[in-house]
Amino acid sequence: MSVKETSKNISSVSKPQTYKLVHSEKFGRYLIAGKNIKAGEVILREKPVAVGPGVFDNDYFCFACLKLLIKVNKELQYVCTKCCVAPLCGPDCEKKDGLHTPEECQIFKDNQKISKDKLYDIIGILLPLRLFLLKDRDQDLWEKIFRDLQLVTNDDISTSDFLQHLCGILDVNSFELRSPGRLDALVLRGLYLEASLIAHDCRANTHITVDDHFQLTVYASLPINENDIIYFNYTSSLLGSAERREHLREGKYFECECSVCKDPYELGSHLSSIRCPRCKDGYVGAQNPLKAKPYERDSKWQCDKCRKMYGGYLIRATLNITRALIDDYDGSNVKDLEFLIKKLTLSFHPNHYLLLALKQKLLAAYRKQVAGPNPQKKIIQKMLDLCKEVLQVLELVEPGISRLKGIMLYEMHLPLVLLANRAYAAREISPMEMSSQLREAGTHLRKALAMLLLEPINSPEGHLAKRALQELKMLNQNIADAEALQQSQEESKSRLRKEKKKK
Numbered sequence: 001m002s003v004k005e006t007s008k009n010i011s012s013v014s015k016p017q018t019y020k021l022v023h024s025e026k027f028g029r030y031l032i033a034g035k036n037i038k039a040g041e042v043i044l045r046e047k048p049v050a051v052g053p054g055v056f057d058n059d060y061f062c063f064a065c066l067k068l069l070i071k072v073n074k075e076l077q078y079v080c081t082k083c084c085v086a087p088l089c090g091p092d093c094e095k096k097d098g099l100h101t102p103e104e105c106q107i108f109k110d111n112q113k114i115s116k117d118k119l120y121d122i123i124g125i126l127l128p129l130r131l132f133l134l135k136d137r138d139q140d141l142w143e144k145i146f147r148d149l150q151l152v153t154n155d156d157i158s159t160s161d162f163l164q165h166l167c168g169i170l171d172v173n174s175f176e177l178r179s180p181g182r183l184d185a186l187v188l189r190g191l192y193l194e195a196s197l198i199a200h201d202c203r204a205n206t207h208i209t210v211d212d213h214f215q216l217t218v219y220a221s222l223p224i225n226e227n228d229i230i231y232f233n234y235t236s237s238l239l240g241s242a243e244r245r246e247h248l249r250e251g252k253y254f255e256c257e258c259s260v261c262k263d264p265y266e267l268g269s270h271l272s273s274i275r276c277p278r279c280k281d282g283y284v285g286a287q288n289p290l291k292a293k294p295y296e297r298d299s300k301w302q303c304d305k306c307r308k309m310y311g312g313y314l315i316r317a318t319l320n321i322t323r324a325l326i327d328d329y330d331g332s333n334v335k336d337l338e339f340l341i342k343k344l345t346l347s348f349h350p351n352h353y354l355l356l357a358l359k360q361k362l363l364a365a366y367r368k369q370v371a372g373p374n375p376q377k378k379i380i381q382k383m384l385d386l387c388k389e390v391l392q393v394l395e396l397v398e399p400g401i402s403r404l405k406g407i408m409l410y411e412m413h414l415p416l417v418l419l420a421n422r423a424y425a426a427r428e429i430s431p432m433e434m435s436s437q438l439r440e441a442g443t444h445l446r447k448a449l450a451m452l453l454l455e456p457i458n459s460p461e462g463h464l465a466k467r468a469l470q471e472l473k474m475l476n477q478n479i480a481d482a483e484a485l486q487q488s489q490e491e492s493k494s495r496l497r498k499e500k501k502k503k
């Protein structure tokens with residue numbers, strides 16, 4: 001053994017483990033910190049044991065790299081030349097050691113019933129099939145999966161029953177993933193043996209990234225003390241408690257009792273709060289938020305100001321009417337969207353999750369205008385205000401490092417820079433004031449970078465981090481120019497004063 005190898009082994013032996021596996025009645029198996037972990041530190045990094053399509057939405061994927069495929073004239077461009085079934089990006093994906101393994105190819109080839117015409121059905125079962133095929137492909141890994149996922153089987157269980165069992169295991173344990181390079185929906189699912197042991201909390205202390213090869217990295221999003229539980233959020237942090245809890249109940253089979261779910265006002269984020277119809281000043285929150293059905297008649301909701309009580313069915317009726325109003329909105333007109341938000345703010349807390357979803361749509365519309373030629377000052381200011389509003393909620397539900405916060409902080413720098421430049425051009429502010437406003441934009445960019453630089457280079461957020469770095473460089477140059485301008489103005493003023501004195 002070389003010296004290098006020895007020292008590597010010693011350091012890995014002496015280094016405390018970042019996490020430990022423990023067990024409790026409530027969580028089953030879960031992970032705790034094996035040492036004090038700093039925010040941004042890697043807790044674990046791993047490759048999936050199986051990855052494939054998740055929600056099936058009429059999309060076709062390359063079976064080798066899982067990129068979404070574009071169909072031309074409803075026809076696939078390329079299929080695997082060996083099995084004549086698996087859609088692929090092209091010959092390159094067929095050549096490389098992708099996810100379409102020889103075992104998978106063989107099963108398509110051997111099975112007369114499987115043909116290209118049944119592609120929708122094949123896509124639907126691809127992930128459990130991939131997991132099942134590991135049995136023949138990698139016996140050791142298969143045994144590890146059996147142990148780690150606590151698969152139960154007996155000799156006379158039929159293959160279809162066993163596959164059914166695998167599907168259940170996948171539902172509970174898999175991670176929702178994006179197709180490589182895409183910013184949109186989480187259309188894939190991947191199974192990771194270590195990361196799937198992390199327990200859920202609606203206010204997590206980890207941040208997870210996945211690269212184009214589906215390698216998953218769990219970072220601490222906050223400092224985690226030794227022996228503290230490591231949590232990941234299995235659901236969306238920008239939903240109301242009832243909706244998050246329903247998602248977890250239906251998809252992961254447990255009742256969440258975390259600090260956000262327990263609090264009638266969701267730790268001050270008010271994601272489910274309704275404006276009190278009586279006093280119009282306070283906000284109405286569920287009095288027993290851990291009830292499985294908070295929108296039933298016997299569930300009580302109370303105003304935090306006038307203390308008036310309401311039955312859950314009233315809240316449900318308000319939500320139903322509002323969803324119908326939102327469905328009627330066609331989504332293309334900024335003015336209509338602004339009007340709808342203003343109208344709903346009379347009945348809801350501004351942070352209500354239904355309003356937040358509309359505000360994110362509005363933000364996208366403002367962003368489009370602000371990035372275009374000569375945007376109105378009014379729109380730039382509105383974009384900035386909306387970013388601040390969403391960021392405030394995110395600070396409560398996604399403390400520390402967060403992808404959404406990184407994006408929001410990045411977005412905020414653009415209106416700040418535009419407003420500073422405009423005000424200076426209109427002689428409303430001095431170069432010094434401009435430099436201080438640009439510095440504020442720089443602070444946001446730096447905070448955004450601290451989060452976005454953790455993202456894989458080729459992911460959409462990784463590209464954003466690259467842009468943010470370039471913009472920060474330009475911004476620093478503009479700040480230096482503004483400060484030099486201020487200095488030269490001050491010098492010429494003092495020269496003038498001296499000359500005046502001499503005269």
Ligand SMILES: C[S@@+](CC[C@H](N)C(=O)[O-])C[C@H]1O[C@@H](n2cnc3c(N)ncnc32)[C@H](O)[C@@H]1O
Pocket residue numbers: 026027028029030172173174196197198199200201252253254255256257
């Ligand atoms: C992805 S698995 C985690 C590993 C699992 N604990 C095990 O022992 O295999 C998800 C399951 O863990 C349990 N779990 C995770 N977080 C929980 C929480 N906050 N409260 C209750 N149960 C939880 C639930 O049983 C859930 O279905």
